Amino acid sequence: MTSLADRILARDLRALARGISLVENDDPRARDLIRAIYSQTGRAFVVGITGAPGAGKSTLVDRLTARLREGGASDAPRVGVIAIDPTSPFTGGAVLGDRVRMQAHAGDTGVFIRSMATRGHLGGLSRATRDAALLLDAAGHAVIIIETVGVGQGEIDIVTAADLSIVMLVPGTGDDVQALKAGIMEIADIFVVNKADRDGADALVAAVDANLSLQPAGPDDWRPPIIKTVATTGDGVDEVVSAIERFRYRPESARLERRRASSEGYLEQLIASRFLAHLRQHVLGKGELAALAERIASRAIDPYTAADELIGRALVVR
Ligand SMILES: Nc1nc2c(ncn2[C@@H]2O[C@H](COP(=O)(O)OP(=O)(O)OP(=O)(O)O)[C@@H](O)[C@H]2O)c(=O)[nH]1
Numbered sequence: 001m002t003s004l005a006d007r008i009l010a011r012d013l014r015a016l017a018r019g020i021s022l023v024e025n026d027d028p029r030a031r032d033l034i035r036a037i038y039s040q041t042g043r044a045f046v047v048g049i050t051g052a053p054g055a056g057k058s059t060l061v062d063r064l065t066a067r068l069r070e071g072g073a074s075d076a077p078r079v080g081v082i083a084i085d086p087t088s089p090f091t092g093g094a095v096l097g098d099r100v101r102m103q104a105h106a107g108d109t110g111v112f113i114r115s116m117a118t119r120g121h122l123g124g125l126s127r128a129t130r131d132a133a134l135l136l137d138a139a140g141h142a143v144i145i146i147e148t149v150g151v152g153q154g155e156i157d158i159v160t161a162a163d164l165s166i167v168m169l170v171p172g173t174g175d176d177v178q179a180l181k182a183g184i185m186e187i188a189d190i191f192v193v194n195k196a197d198r199d200g201a202d203a204l205v206a207a208v209d210a211n212l213s214l215q216p217a218g219p220d221d222w223r224p225p226i227i228k229t230v231a232t233t234g235d236g237v238d239e240v241v242s243a244i245e246r247f248r249y250r251p252e253s254a255r256l257e258r259r260r261a262s263s264e265g266y267l268e269q270l271i272a273s274r275f276l277a278h279l280r281q282h283v284l285g286k287g288e289l290a291a292l293a294e295r296i297a298s299r300a301i302d303p304y305t306a307a308d309e310l311i312g313r314a315l316v317v318r
């Protein structure tokens with residue numbers, strides 16, 4: 001029987017969908033799957049796009065996808081889209097909206113769109129998103145777009161795992177620079193000011209520009225462009241496409257360094273979470289962590305000593 005990995009590498013879309021479900025559910029088989037395909041990945045260009053709920057991310061992603069697919073079915077790059085479903089009460093409509101938009105590319109087998117739910121905690125989601133992107137990559141998608149609602153560290157993790165990050169802002173929504181977390185300013189390679197048909201777009205562009213001037217220049221002197229768009233009509237989408245192209249064809253060293261840094265951060269995260277899982281499974285007795293936390297809270301022990309003690313035990317116990 002052909003393995004799931006082989007079928008994904010052979011661009012079997014049903015196998016791809018199944019693989020993504022495994023990573024989404026944190027199924028133990030997902031790790032073996034990633035192991036099996038990893039050496040065949042790294043070819044895709046991954047774009048992350050983040051912004052407030054309803055900013056127009058899906059509308060822009062849809063336009064970008066249509067643009068990428070223009071070249072005709074045979075030589076146009078395959079596009080994979082991962083939409084992180086924000087399951088918060090504020091954005092409950094997103095799932096339906098994304099479903100509707102997916103219809104636009106229905107029948108085009110060169111476009112694979114998948115929604116992933118924010119179940120569990122965000123660390124798990126950023127792992128699942130990375131792994132899903134690897135599977136899309138293995139299945140021959142040359143461009144992968146990840147859409148996520150930018151509210152917290154988890155989303156920032158997802159977007160920084162991309163080769164290029166787009167931050168979308170909207171005028172008149174309190175998306176002004178004061179409202180932006182410093183972290184968001186720093187992760188953007190391209191700013192898109194969408195809904196530029198509304199008042200205040202130029203003021204928002206000026207505010208972002210002023211704020212950017214305060215930031216140190218990036219490693220290769222890339223200054224994030226700030227592009228006004230009306231995603232619904234397609235205005236400004238050409239500029240976004242050309243900014244993506246310019247970024248994509250920077251010196252190879254810039255892209256490699258970014259991937260190296262992102263891999264380092266991810267490896268650290270993985271080691272930390274697996275070490276903790278090992279502790280819970282093989283070192284700690286039932287309820288021991290909670291009991292230790294109680295002793296820390298009541299000042300019976302300090303947190304450094306407690307951690308040292310557990311780490312010491314973890315290193316001897318097998
Ligand atoms: N006026 C105006 N409306 C827009 C523009 N772009 C998107 N919209 C509308 O804004 C609404 C939200 O668009 P989406 O593309 O679903 O936004 P999103 O950021 O993907 O939303 P979530 O995934 O729910 O966070 C839709 O009704 C769009 O038609 C724009 O440039 N101008």
Ligand SMILES: [Mg+2]
Binds near residue numbers: 083094147
């Ligand atoms: Mg959306």
